[in-house]
Amino acid sequence: MAPQKRMMLKADVNRIYDEEVYSEQKIREEKFFVRPSRRRKMKKGKLFSVGMGLDLPFCIIILVLLTIGMIMMFSASYAYAYYNQGDSYYYLVRQLIFAVIGVGIMFVLSFFNYNKLHKVAPVVLAISYLCLLVVLVLPGSEGVKRWIPLGIFNIQPSEIAKFAIILFFSHWCSKYYNKMQFARYSVLPGIIVFGSTALLLFLEPHYSGIVIIGILSVVMLYIGGMQTKYLGIGLGLIVGVVLILAVTNSLSYAMSRLDGWGQALEYTTNEMWWTTYQTRNSLYAIGSGGLWGLGLGQSRMKYLYIPEPQNDFIFAVVVEELGLVGALMILLIFALLVWRGITLSLRAKDKFGKLLGIGLTSQIGIQVVLNILVITDWLPNTGISLPFFSYGGSSLIMLLAQMGLVLSISRTANIERQ
Template identity: 35%
Template structure:
């Protein structure tokens, strides 16, 4: 037990704990006004929900830290997982709960879950297992390319028609990062890209024919893509970004003080979810933003560096997928908050309010820690093996 505990990656664990605790404080600060004035809840409503979600998420992380990650390579499990997540997305499309102009949630009792969030980890596991096992035929179109393409396109389309462009984009980019890192040749990647484009074109054409394309390109969604170019003169479509930029500019170097934001008084919608970084910038300034970004950057870069040291293809691709998921989500969130890219409604990992997102991320980090723990134990075992006489002579 002592050897196992020593084998975990504690710098990453400490970074995660700091981010979660920091996020809990900022969820309370950014939601306290809206909870009372907008929804008529208790002042700490969102804080309490996030605290419960965080406790559950830590339990999930600790479980995944000890559960053998190689179990997820099991073929039957992979099929059940992928058909299960596809079924949940189909069910959400028909019977899901709408919030934020997207039909993305399922109400189960008093709980709300977002199947699109869990599709990220499902695809990471599936693609890592497929390409980890099939290294000897990685460029085979029938066995290594088409099954992932079918699942990837299906899931992206089901998420896109909710419509949730941000999550669909993250799913696609995560998948691309794993495929590019899988060892596939350039020629194989070109073939893969060609097949994907053909399937995507057919799918889009089908939406045009059936008349469902209007749901994907609704006026509200198109406004998000046009409002970011000139938010201060775009009317309602630029309201969120304009107030986000005002909050960032108001914060300066050290901010106006924790709890002292003015933009959270109804000016900046979703201040505790998608735009929590703007509130961090206003209340804690550049220093608060730097802490969050540097900590997140450390987690992503450490995962990518350790993936290069992992000699198990499945574990290595899992680390790449998990690290890419966090990094891509940070870029999309911060890019939307600062006007670098259109607003897509993506939360800031480990910091924003959202139980489904936090549970997914902490489960992923548990798997991340499990891979590193087993990698370190293997290295320790190899280092402790006695040197044979032949090896001693050859090394000297």
């Protein structure tokens, strides 16, 4: 074969080979390299996966708690709802609507870039102040002002304040992390932010909200880098303020809550019998549940013995119906939620994500512990709801929205998903 023909044939073979290689390479690049924007969109669209997917175990735990909470809320409320509203399904239907809205918001926020909240944290704090001010000028109920009516449900500004406190201190501590050992970057902001929020809650009054926000403030500042010695200083300031308010008779509402504390089963007068009525019946419910419970729907104390059993004292009905074993299983699920949330948060890609996730998850653990202590008379009856169980639109929606942010953090967490 002539050299010229051999060269032409070789050129044709090389051209065909190059076209085949180019086609394969183009296919690979179409999938992984050439269109990064399209690839990012695909990853963002993934719901459960490694990498950009949200954490499946954490999501399952949330939905399990929400489902159990919905069942128990209906079981605890149907007699009370029929007596007061003429409809046994009154609270269930409303709570289902709130749950659907909350779950929708949760999944939407799971795709949201949580770092965008970093810059708007002071704005969110200002909005919480505005809501706390607005509620003070609205008509109250039974001597307290805690809700802003919005048609089908009410907004409780204290729920917004809890989130605002967590968000602001996550922003502040991550921004000044290397300076948090100094009092002016830790103690001073803590006093200003917590003190101003506590003052507005004091005017409602809402002392349980002050307690929860106070604990959250300490937790956020401590994990944010504040030195341990400043905790004693802060505690001393709080004790001093409480003593001043007590001396000036400014804690009359709080002192009324202390009446009968620890005396639910040891009342000596008719007045004390009525004062401890709710807590005493809560203890009766817990005691009658025994080890295995009376059975789902079989509670006796929910028949108008425990006032508003769908709210703060719902766990007493849970123990009565499911027993100690069922109650411990529910508490175990709560513990798994807190553990998983903190684990995800600790492996977030940035300091802000770590602090935000730990704070949002810790809020659930704090409220569960305080609620259990209240219904067992270890703490005064201060009105602390049980997450995912107690009836309430704004609290449930806000709680699920916050869990959506934790799921958003889980998308970038350095953790292996099974």
